[in-house]
Amino acid sequence: MIQRVLRAIVWASAAAGIFMAFAWPFVVSADPDSALLRTLARATVVVLLLALSAAAVARARHGPPRS
Amino acid sequence: MQGPSHLVISWFVADASGLDKPRDRRIVAWAGFSPDFDVVAYVAAIVWYGFDKDAAFENVWKVIHHRYTHNLAWVLAAGVVAWALARGDSRSRFKVAMLAMLACALHNFLDLVGGGPTWPIYPLAPVSDFKWHAEWSWTIGDWPNIVILVACLVGTLAFGKWAGYSPVECFGDRADRWTIEVLQRGSVASSGRMRLAIWAAVLVAVVAILAPLGFNPFR
Numbered sequence: 001m002i003q004r005v006l007r008a009i010v011w012a013s014a015a016a017g018i019f020m021a022f023a024w025p026f027v028v029s030a031d032p033d034s035a036l037l038r039t040l041a042r043a044t045v046v047v048l049l050l051a052l053s054a055a056a057v058a059r060a061r062h063g064p065p066r067s
Numbered sequence: 068m069q070g071p072s073h074l075v076i077s078w079f080v081a082d083a084s085g086l087d088k089p090r091d092r093r094i095v096a097w098a099g100f101s102p103d104f105d106v107v108a109y110v111a112a113i114v115w116y117g118f119d120k121d122a123a124f125e126n127v128w129k130v131i132h133h134r135y136t137h138n139l140a141w142v143l144a145a146g147v148v149a150w151a152l153a154r155g156d157s158r159s160r161f162k163v164a165m166l167a168m169l170a171c172a173l174h175n176f177l178d179l180v181g182g183g184p185t186w187p188i189y190p191l192a193p194v195s196d197f198k199w200h201a202e203w204s205w206t207i208g209d210w211p212n213i214v215i216l217v218a219c220l221v222g223t224l225a226f227g228k229w230a231g232y233s234p235v236e237c238f239g240d241r242a243d244r245w246t247i248e249v250l251q252r253g254s255v256a257s258s259g260r261m262r263l264a265i266w267a268a269v270l271v272a273v274v275a276i277l278a279p280l281g282f283n284p285f286r
Contacts, residue, residue: 003085010083014169017176022139022190025199032201041180041201049215052076055083056222060230 006055013048068181074100075219077170078234089236091163096237098145099170102136138192145171181205
């Protein structure tokens with residue numbers, strides 16, 4: 001359950017980041033130096049890395065997956 | 068953002084997404100790294116210009132870096148290549164291809180945040196030359212990028228020690244087994260050729276890092 005939640009957070013933050021990279025200038029604003037974009041982008045990186053770290057800890061507890 | 072950071076982050080995205088086969092995780096990890104394949108041109112240029120990094124930078128790196136590989140077309144190409152390389156039924160291959168595209172696209176976002184203000188991405192290339200970059204973007208030497216790089220390297224070793232497999236599998240199953248054996252047991256039973264390969268890789272990595280910094284033993 002916890003792994004599914006963390007996976008969802010990873011995917012959601014990745015999707016948010018991809019939106020900022022590919023769609024933001026055309027859908028929201030073409031100004032890359034807006035405080036909103038800077039704050040959201042950096043926060044998304046932090047959330048992504050924290051979620052990946054937590055997911056890694058959860059996966060490590062279960063040992064090597066079947067390959 | 069540093070290349071190793073992209074590779075490790077992409078690998079952990081693959082692992083967190085439930086990919087249980089090393090081959091699948093490897094495909095997604097290298098897809099996530101792939102926009103930085105253009106670094107090959109920089110290395111070749113440094114050799115071509117006799118280790119004159121300034122000439123290599125002005126004539127090659129400054130022109131091509133990010134220009135052809137940091138865009139949506141490359142993301143789609145990464146998905147096609149991942150589909151072709153993946154094995155198994157259609158559903159699993161589709162999952163690998165989708166995650167490869169996600170990792171590749173994520174690379175572009177991470178470079179928007181941590182690639183530096185002078186290295187834009189070109190989201191709509193080759194259809195459009197539109198550049199997307201921000202003055203607040205971290206340069207390669209800024210502390211957030213260094214922290215992320217160190218965290219990725221430490222995380223690789225820590226995860227390997229506890230989980231029994233690691234991002235080192237991007238370089239092959241044998242390399243990963245050797246790494247895990249060292250991490251978990253502190254020694255290696257027998258690995259003459261593997262040890263030689265590791266030292267050769269370390270030497271190449273040292274040259275690759277020092278050459279752009281101006282170190283030139285031939286001057």
